[in-house]
Amino acid sequence: MNLEIGSPLSIGLVLGVVIITAALLITVERRLLGFWQERLGPNRVGWFGSLQVVADMIKIFTKEDWIPPFADRFSFVVAPGIIMSVVLLSFAVIPFAPNIGVIDSNIGVLFVLAMASLGAYSVMLGGLSSDNKYALLGSLRAAAQMISYEVFMGISLLGVVALTGSFNLREIVEAQNDGWYIIPQFIGFVIFLIAGVAESHRLPFDIPEAEQEICSGYHTEYSGMKFGMFFVAEYIGLVLISSLITVLFFGGWLGPNFLPPIIWFSIKAFGFIAFFILLRAAVPRPRYDQLMSYGWLFLLPVSLINLLVTGAIILSSQ
Amino acid sequence: MIVLFYIAAVVAVIATIAVILQTNIVHALLYMVVSLLAIAVIFYVLGAPFAAVLEAIVYAGAIMVLFLFVIMMLNLGQHTRNEEKSWLTPRGWIGPSILSGILLAQLLSVMADLDQDIIPKQVGVMEVSALLFGPYVLAVELASILLLAGLVAAYHLAKPK
Numbered sequence: 416m417n418l419e420i421g422s423p424l425s426i427g428l429v430l431g432v433v434i435i436t437a438a439l440l441i442t443v444e445r446r447l448l449g450f451w452q453e454r455l456g457p458n459r460v461g462w463f464g465s466l467q468v469v470a471d472m473i474k475i476f477t478k479e480d481w482i483p484p485f486a487d488r489f490s491f492v493v494a495p496g497i498i499m500s501v502v503l504l505s506f507a508v509i510p511f512a513p514n515i516g517v518i519d520s521n522i523g524v525l526f527v528l529a530m531a532s533l534g535a536y537s538v539m540l541g542g543l544s545s546d547n548k549y550a551l552l553g554s555l556r557a558a559a560q561m562i563s564y565e566v567f568m569g570i571s572l573l574g575v576v577a578l579t580g581s582f583n584l585r586e587i588v589e590a591q592n593d594g595w596y597i598i599p600q601f602i603g604f605v606i607f608l609i610a611g612v613a614e615s616h617r618l619p620f621d622i623p624e625a626e627q628e629i630c631s632g633y634h635t636e637y638s639g640m641k642f643g644m645f646f647v648a649e650y651i652g653l654v655l656i657s658s659l660i661t662v663l664f665f666g667g668w669l670g671p672n673f674l675p676p677i678i679w680f681s682i683k684a685f686g687f688i689a690f691f692i693l694l695r696a697a698v699p700r701p702r703y704d705q706l707m708s709y710g711w712l713f714l715l716p717v718s719l720i721n722l723l724v725t726g727a728i729i730l731s732s733q
Numbered sequence: 734m735i736v737l738f739y740i741a742a743v744v745a746v747i748a749t750i751a752v753i754l755q756t757n758i759v760h761a762l763l764y765m766v767v768s769l770l771a772i773a774v775i776f777y778v779l780g781a782p783f784a785a786v787l788e789a790i791v792y793a794g795a796i797m798v799l800f801l802f803v804i805m806m807l808n809l810g811q812h813t814r815n816e817e818k819s820w821l822t823p824r825g826w827i828g829p830s831i832l833s834g835i836l837l838a839q840l841l842s843v844m845a846d847l848d849q850d851i852i853p854k855q856v857g858v859m860e861v862s863a864l865l866f867g868p869y870v871l872a873v874e875l876a877s878i879l880l881l882a883g884l885v886a887a888y889h890l891a892k893p894k
Contacts, residue, residue: 487757487759489760490759490760490763493763520782521782521857521858522782522783522785522786522858525783525786525787525790526786528790528794529786529789529790529793529794531794532789532790532793532794532795532798533789533793533794535794535798536763536766536798536801539798539801539802539805540759540763540801542805543759543801543804543805544759551805554805555802555805555806558798558801558802558805559802562795562798562799562802565794565795582858
């Protein structure tokens with residue numbers, strides 16, 4: 416069986432590696448946080464705490480999976496499944512290497528955006544069906560945050576799309592042979608990074624689940640494996656955003672020849688994962704209204720101007 | 734591919750009927766999302782990937798999310814469910830059934846004349862954009878003016894006094 420786009424081996428590899436990476440990140444993140452905050456982190460289970468994730472998984476699987484009697488059962492059960500499926504589906508269009516990937520789609524960028532916007536249902540339904548005021552507050556915040564930051568995320572990508580002339584993520588990578596898009600699209604990159612953190616609602620933008628204010632927001636009532644799915648989906652989302660930044664702005668699998676393409680991709684993607692964890696360790700959470708006004712009054716105009724200038728430069732160079 | 738079309742079409746019809754019959758408004762909205770996604774699959778199968786993904790982003794991903802957002806604000810409970818139930822009386826079905834029956838008959842009579850197979854033709858993003866900003870640029874501009882009016886109105890309503 417040879418490794419090519421869309422072969423069963425390739426699909427299995429992508430699915431397996433993404434899920435295992437996300438699960439390992441549970442431990443890696445806590446160790447890195449400990450390192451950056453000058454404390455130990457989980458270092459008891461296994462060699463330097465490497466088996467912590469196994470312990471966590473055993474705990475999550477054996478906990479009682481409780482559905483509150485006052486909850487809307489159908490939406491309550493469906494919600495964690497939605498976020499898990501949309502983040503995993505997004506990986507279908509990510510080009511990991513010239514011969515590794517699930518599909519080679521002409522609408523790759525749009526597909527990722529569509530999946531990101533469907534992900535909003537998960538947090539909204541989770542909070543709404545829990546019938547709990549903290550959960551409802553959390554999901555209201557999540558809805559507003561995800562809808563708003565989706566807009567800037569989409570517009571910040573358009574510069575890259577315009578430079579390549581295609582929505583195909585593979586063509587975007589190949590177009591970066593002469594130079595990565597981080598240089599001509601630096602503003603787009605910064606906006607995409609910020610919007611990516613907001614879209615996966617991780618610290619510092621974890622306002623929907625801010626535990627100091629609203630318990631843990633939309634998943635307050637969740638326990639057992641349903642909570643586990645929200646939890647793992649957040650890490651898969653982190654891997655997804657890092658992979659997207661790598662593909663769109665840092666040349667994907669491109670790199671000097673002494674290492675295979677997939678290794679270059681992994682190195683770059685892991686660099687961004689570590690950067691996101693560093694953000695979590697270093698930056699405090701803004702207030703909800705600050706997040707909103709920052710987005711609409713600052714990021715939106717800047718991303719529009721970025722697109723306008725990019726368009727003008729492309730036109731004048733033709 | 735054509736099997737996918739029929740599966741998606743059946744899903745769309747069942748989901749749309751469920752939207753009407755469902756008394757729980759959140760479940761009705763979820764069925765609506767399923768119906769829209771099924772229509773996106775139909776677009777994709779018929780060779781319009783751009784329209785398919787826009788259907789998913791704009792309708793399923795943005796407009797329905799805003800609907801859900803409003804429902805969350807309204808705090809609808811058992812009271813609304815009972816109200817919905819009381820509206821779905823057998824008498825209420827007569828008028829809509831006649832009207833949609835007429836439309837269905839027309840549709841079937843039109844389709845009876847068609848005997849050629851559907852040949853999906855791929856329409857890429859480039860072709861759609863060239864059409865939008867070529868022959869149909871007036872419609873695009875009019876739609877953007879409409880959206881601008883909405884934007885100005887929203888700004889006015891939200892402006893602190």
